[in-house]
Amino acid sequence: MSQASPVSRPLQRLAEVSALPAYRGRRAELLTDFYQLTMMYGYFRAGQQDQRVVFDVFYRTNPCGNGYVIAAGLEQVVWYLSNLRFSDEDIAYLRGLQQFSEDFLDELRRFRFTGSLMAVPEGTVVFPNEPLLRFEGRVFELQLIESAVLSFVNHQSLIATKARRIVEAARTNPVAPDGPVIEMGLRRAQNVDASVFGARAAVIGGCVGTSNVLAGQSFNIPVMGTQAHSWIQNFASELDAFRAYAETFPDNVVLLVDTYDVLRSGVPNAITVAKELAEKGVRLSAIRIDSGDLAYLSKRARRMLDAAGLADVGIVASSDLDEFTIRDLVLQGAQITSWGVGTKLVTSYDCPALGGVYKLAAREVNGVMEPCIKISENASKVTNPGKKKVLRFIVDGYASADLIALDDEAFDPSQPLELFDPVHTYKRKTIEDFTIEPLLQPVFQDGELVYELPPLENIRSRVEAQLKLFSSEILRPVNPHEYHVDLSQRLWDLKQRLLHAQRPAGAPR
Template identity: 70%
Template sequence: MDIKERARARVEEIGALPVYRDRHLTLLTDLYQLTMMYGHFRAGRHETRVVFDLFYRKNPCGNGYVIAAGLEQVVWYIYNLAFSEDDLAYLRSLGMFSEDFLSYLRHFRFRGDVYAVPEGTVVFPNEPILRVEGPIAEVQLIESAVLAFINHQSLIATKARRIVEAARTNVRHPGSTVIEMGLRRSQNADAAVFGARAAFIGGCVATSNVLAAQSYNIPVAGTQAHSWIQSFPSEYEAFQAYRAAFPDNTVLLVDTYDVLRSGVPNAIRVGLEMKAAGQSLKAIRIDSGDLAYLSKRARQMLNDAGLADVQIIASSDLDEYTIRDLLTQGAEIDAWGVGTRLITSEDCPSLGCVYKLVAQQFGDRMEPRIKISENPNKITNPGKKKVLRLYVNGSATADLIALDEEVYDPSEPLELFHPIHTYKRKVVQNYEMEELLRPVFVGGELVYELPTVQEIQARVETQLSAFSSEVRRHLNPHEYHVDLSKPLWDLKQRLLHEWRR
């Protein structure tokens, strides 16, 4: 099969997953997308060709970067985009649209071009994550849904990465891992499933969400709740019953009554019985209390009982800050179950991607367009663009946003300058250049084979390894250089001056 056949086969395979099956999302849009489409249709300009960029302006959570995620949903949505008769009947009932427009929608399909950075790519403010080109009615329609998909998963993948990297600072337990456990605290079912997917992309090793695990072949993890313990006459009997049910994966929740006086002693009793029977207690979990103090005491008790191999799992409103704080206190924790603060990205619950017009066809020419604001941060970069990443000796040194037609020779020195403080300049030599935006749809035809989440997770690791620790650190990260090319900078200044005149 060629790439187009493989791409179609892969998206059909994804469409059969439980999270996608039998779902119709064409009307997952804001009304103003449809009113603008109708206005363009009535004016006879709905076929006018345009270019839109999707990007964000500020890194979330005080982070130094974002992990791009959500492209799979975008592809599935566009691939299946069509108005059903039920959709048309509803739109007719609004009394807002003419019959000839509804007839146009009946035969609607996306015929544009979509270029995107692959999921798992490290991206920075103002860089196009998606570039969409095509007839304005088509490009306008997809805005709201595409923003929702990219905003959500990119945010959760980035938050997960912060938490995973905090856990990896565990010098006592260098293999420390994070399990996503946020289903019950997510905003809804889709947020739970796609949030679990994004968390895995960010580096979590497993999820408690069975539907997400089934859909994406993610390892699933879970043990018992406090109600299990409470439902038995005694904690010891509850532990014994769980051991009998899962002798090869016995993890015991030890904080239902008293961690150190009841939970750990009963877990040790069961653990010793398992050891005598040729089995092994896998782990205990602490879900409340002073996790640093309790984990250290529990570790000592387990070691003294000859159960040094039993791991300690911690949960209870964790995030990157509490994990780092616990580790500075010497907490003896091997794995972390993280829920609410991950699946909701509690401290920064939105990413803020935007979708802006940057070029439009006038006659036989594609002319750059710019949005101007009193807020300088909201002034857009005009024109059809690409994003180039420069590597020196394998390390990412800067990104360059350039006009699509620009050509660079890596054998020639390249001067970069700050797009606002232009006196800040540096010359890059002997560099390699990577173009980040890849073709996904061309002329409405899918040309991109979607990777698995395991491949995307591996891409995250590879991507981040190219960046300095100063860029990756959580507190006051170094600002990675994202510059405009000289032709793009000149174009932007020219349009600004023309507007002032």
């Protein structure tokens, strides 16, 4: 395919910190649920707007049956928080709703994000119930930002995770273990941002490029593409169409062979053109098959190409691919060397939402920060109270378990540590000779950005490095082994205490 950079050096065009001003500077102060504004107004009216609170972002269930999630979206959160202010137009709109007082609107006019944020870097492998972002600040501010923050983190983490599943499937291919996966879902994406940030997240998950030029421009991602069926149809013959394309892009000739008949027309014509090109010293890079049975057609096409002395010509496949179809094609010996993945990737078709939530963990009462718990009929929805951190224990180069602990807890790596399952507490294990990786990093401190946004290429590399920490059982795409995420003894005790103390006031037990 024609592309901004060859597949063999796929990420060289990723600039330092990417994203055009159009995306970096985009404002979204009203990208919030209306109840955030009504609550902000309530706190303001009660004189409680400066109360300090802690909110955690976490999710409860891995998407798509996967064993983990790849955290993504933090960069978008950083731009958003950095640009948060209300315009005159916003104030006028809110005034028009006739719900808010003028002094509240004045308070909004002064709005700046002055809070603190600890977050896991993008590209980190994370698990259910782990705080991925921890906000601390004025309730007035932290209430506003919930909805937008969740949308960014939920969306990009979901697509990065789905992309990873697809890339891992492509890596099982003995024909081309490094066969690249290219994101090409723009036309089925859920509107502009889903395609642009979806392409970014796909690269984090391991895709080498995108068909989406706006994503390429915005995030300096390699853009790739060849020709459509309409190009082939718009010439007197398939052969004429192939020749015209090869003349235009002699450096990287990929020919779409399925417009009329792959084996009786497309591949023979591609071979004819390859021979004509060879006389000029030009090489046919690949053929592309976009319909029909990809296992059968790729194997037959491979044989035809090989018989014509074109063993080095690649076969690009696309057509409703996802991780399951790719794995089956590989198992059936399909001779595919690179993969174009659209709809199923960009929408995360079989699991199109990640259920990240934003929950109150602590609140200031009479000047003291007190831990909060949210109880629920559904035991899995009970939250972990207090200001917390997440630690990853590495033993012999592998992640042994993650521990959610209170922020002020310390663990001595020179001493054995007993960990236990927070539900089935009889399940215990003791680890020794571990190193501790704290997952949460400072991003904002009292409104000041203290985090250097890594280039997209580094985020992508982080994913590869992170995944090496986990055993293949945890990375299995279907029915993976469950990774241990435990609570520290102190946090567990606190949770039990609050659970038993928390009873509806005045209600019968």
